[in-house]
Amino acid sequence: MRCSLLVIGGGLSGLAAAIRAARFHPDVLLVEKHSRLGGLNSYFYRNDTLFETGLHAITNHAAAGDRKAPLNRLLRQLKLQRGDFSFCQQLGSEIRFLGQASLLFSNDPEVLFAEVRAQFPESWARFQRLLSLVADYDPFTPAPFRSARATLGEVLDNPLLTEMILCPLMYYGSSRADDIDLGQFVIMFRSLFLEGLFRPAGSIKDILEVLAGQLRALGGTIRTNCAVHELLTAGDHVIGAQIGKGERVECDRVISTVGHRETLRLLGRSENAACEPTARLSFVENIFQHQPWPEWQSLPKRTIIFFNRGERFSFHSPQSQGVDFTSGVICFPSHFEGMPGRSLDELRTTHLASYGYWKALAGTPGRYLDEKRQTARKSAQTLADLFGSFPANIVYEDTFTPVTIERYTGKIDGAIYGSPVKFPDGRFGCDNCFLAGTDQGFLGIVGSMLSGVSMVNQHILPRL
Amino acid sequence: MTSEDIKEVIIAIIKDIDEEADFDGLDADKPLRDQLELDSMDFLDIVMELRKRYKLQIPEQDYPQLATLNSCVAYLQPLLQDA
Numbered sequence: 001m002r003c004s005l006l007v008i009g010g011g012l013s014g015l016a017a018a019i020r021a022a023r024f025h026p027d028v029l030l031v032e033k034h035s036r037l038g039g040l041n042s043y044f045y046r047n048d049t050l051f052e053t054g055l056h057a058i059t060n061h062a063a064a065g066d067r068k069a070p071l072n073r074l075l076r077q078l079k080l081q082r083g084d085f086s087f088c089q090q091l092g093s094e095i096r097f098l099g100q101a102s103l104l105f106s107n108d109p110e111v112l113f114a115e116v117r118a119q120f121p122e123s124w125a126r127f128q129r130l131l132s133l134v135a136d137y138d139p140f141t142p143a144p145f146r147s148a149r150a151t152l153g154e155v156l157d158n159p160l161l162t163e164m165i166l167c168p169l170m171y172y173g174s175s176r177a178d179d180i181d182l183g184q185f186v187i188m189f190r191s192l193f194l195e196g197l198f199r200p201a202g203s204i205k206d207i208l209e210v211l212a213g214q215l216r217a218l219g220g221t222i223r224t225n226c227a228v229h230e231l232l233t234a235g236d237h238v239i240g241a242q243i244g245k246g247e248r249v250e251c252d253r254v255i256s257t258v259g260h261r262e263t264l265r266l267l268g269r270s271e272n273a274a275c276e277p278t279a280r281l282s283f284v285e286n287i288f289q290h291q292p293w294p295e296w297q298s299l300p301k302r303t304i305i306f307f308n309r310g311e312r313f314s315f316h317s318p319q320s321q322g323v324d325f326t327s328g329v330i331c332f333p334s335h336f337e338g339m340p341g342r343s344l345d346e347l348r349t350t351h352l353a354s355y356g357y358w359k360a361l362a363g364t365p366g367r368y369l370d371e372k373r374q375t376a377r378k379s380a381q382t383l384a385d386l387f388g389s390f391p392a393n394i395v396y397e398d399t400f401t402p403v404t405i406e407r408y409t410g411k412i413d414g415a416i417y418g419s420p421v422k423f424p425d426g427r428f429g430c431d432n433c434f435l436a437g438t439d440q441g442f443l444g445i446v447g448s449m450l451s452g453v454s455m456v457n458q459h460i461l462p463r464l
Numbered sequence: 465m466t467s468e469d470i471k472e473v474i475i476a477i478i479k480d481i482d483e484e485a486d487f488d489g490l491d492a493d494k495p496l497r498d499q500l501e502l503d504s505m506d507f508l509d510i511v512m513e514l515r516k517r518y519k520l521q522i523p524e525q526d527y528p529q530l531a532t533l534n535s536c537v538a539y540l541q542p543l544l545q546d547a
């Protein structure tokens with residue numbers, strides 16, 4: 001078998017890359033080792049219900065007519081229409097530092113600005129300087145790491161406000177412990193606070209089906225249940241791959257979305273974990289499906305709550321325990337405008353977790369399962385502390401650990417955001433194989449898709 | 465192709481990229497990108513469409529020659545003589 005472009009991985013970045021290339025050259029083969037597409041943002045069925053694996057909210061909301069907005073640019077590049085999707089905007093979200101302060105934000109940036117002005121009046125002028133920095137900074141020209149924490153420290157000169165602004169942006173887009181690159185900070189600030197959050201009215205499955213349909217309509221080929229086992233090389237040139245059950249495919253070019261070190265492994269090259277400046281970050285994700293819970297009805301409806309109960313906000317994997325419940329993300333998937341009603345409600349929580357801890361437990365399945373259950377209980381207790389109660393009538397609950405993520409997506413250390421070092425131009429030492437997605441550096445659903453598109457634009461299309 | 469044909473081809477391609485593009489008052493000597501709010505990603509689509517439709521291989525260093533409608537004509541006319 002042969003193809004002009006081989007795309008490794010059927011997550012959102014791989015799908016976007018393959019569609020973009022197939023628009024002009026249909027000879028594209030996308031291979032995904034799982035039976036379903038989507039990668040980190042896929043879905044599964046339990047109790048006759050479709051559950052999303054990853055989706056809280058999609059960032060980068062934009063009005064349909066805003067041509068320059070990243071979301072609309074992305075759709076144009078993939079030749080998709082807004083009408084192909086049905087999007088619901090967030091009701092409104094919150095950054096809550098218990099016992100300290102709370103900031104609301106929504107898809108209208110003025111909400112956040114008014115909150116900052118009201119609650120941090122002494123810092124308002126400085127916050128406006130931060131807004132100018134965000135407006136003027138060019139995050140897309142590759143540059144060495146610059147600490148956003150240090151920059152915000154200087155610009156805002158207010159540790160609490162700095163941490164409150166960083167908290168959501170780190171949870172939704174930092175691969176680095178306790179900090180975030182300034183360029184990535186600017187991208188995330190725009191994506192969350194200036195553009196905003198939304199989700200499909202149905203599920204991520206609808207989006208994946210549109211993408212897969214588009215790729216096939218353009219003549220591309222999708223193979224699921226088909227892993228790449230080895231990339232075959234001549235010097236720094238990839239000539240093909242060993243895929244599926246003993247098949248060999250020859251190709252002119254490769255886009256790999258499986259990660260930097262993961263790709264080095266496929267190339268049989270040595271990798272050096274010590275090059276990574278901080279440990280990789282891992283998380284647990286809990287899903288609770290429950291009957292409607294009247295005691296919460298009087299609470300204001302928030303879409304996402306980013307909370308911190310610690311004195312300071314720390315963002316690193318815990319050392320001596322499996323999960324750090326001090327901070328986290330709480331998502332209410334039904335709290336989006338115009339979401340079709342469902343008889344059961346869903347609630348999701350995310351906390352920082354230790355890969356090593358969970359990996360060690362995984363050797364004893366009984367203890368591993370028990371710890372998973374305990375994690376769900378402790379997360380529930382955290383919510384009960386925050387809201388005064390927790391739904392008593394849980395119909396279904398599940399917990400993804402760093403080991404789950406590792407097992408399903410092959411991400412080293414189960415690190416959702418991959419390597420702390422990124423490869424903004426996709427190059428990593430091969431002349432015809434490039435990284436896209438997580439380790440290129442654009443994170444999240446819209447980010448990873450833009451990553452796939454831009455790597456194809458940069459390296460594949462001009463040379464086809 | 466005549467220069468008018470080439471202009472039409474370019475406009476058709478841009479319409480295909482962006483249905484809402486507004487060509488009223490387009491100045492053929494001013495950059496298409498600024499007037500039609502095309503970004504570099506959209507611009508690449510013009511090059512790729514020309515390749516797909518007319519098998520034209522436009523090297524990257526020549527992209528600037530496609531900046532305005534008139535420069536497109538000047539650059540493409542010799543290449544599309546027999547098209």
Ligand SMILES: Cc1cc2nc3c(=O)[nH]c(=O)nc-3n(C[C@H](O)[C@H](O)[C@H](O)COP(=O)(O)OP(=O)(O)OC[C@H]3O[C@@H](n4cnc5c(N)ncnc54)[C@H](O)[C@@H]3O)c2cc1C
Pocket residue numbers: 008009010011012013014031032033034037038039040041053054055056057058059226227228229257258285405408409410416436437438439443444445446448
């Ligand atoms: C719990 C959770 C919640 C999240 N919530 C959100 C959210 O609310 N909003 C948001 O925007 N983002 C969210 N994200 C992040 C988002 O999912 C990712 O940033 C994005 O999906 C990454 O896409 P990707 O294509 O780069 O990587 P991946 O999705 O990891 O895709 C890589 C694909 O490659 C496949 N693969 C690996 N090895 C091989 C091989 N050898 N051969 C073939 N295939 C292989 C994997 O199976 C996978 O499908 C969340 C992630 C998680 C885990």
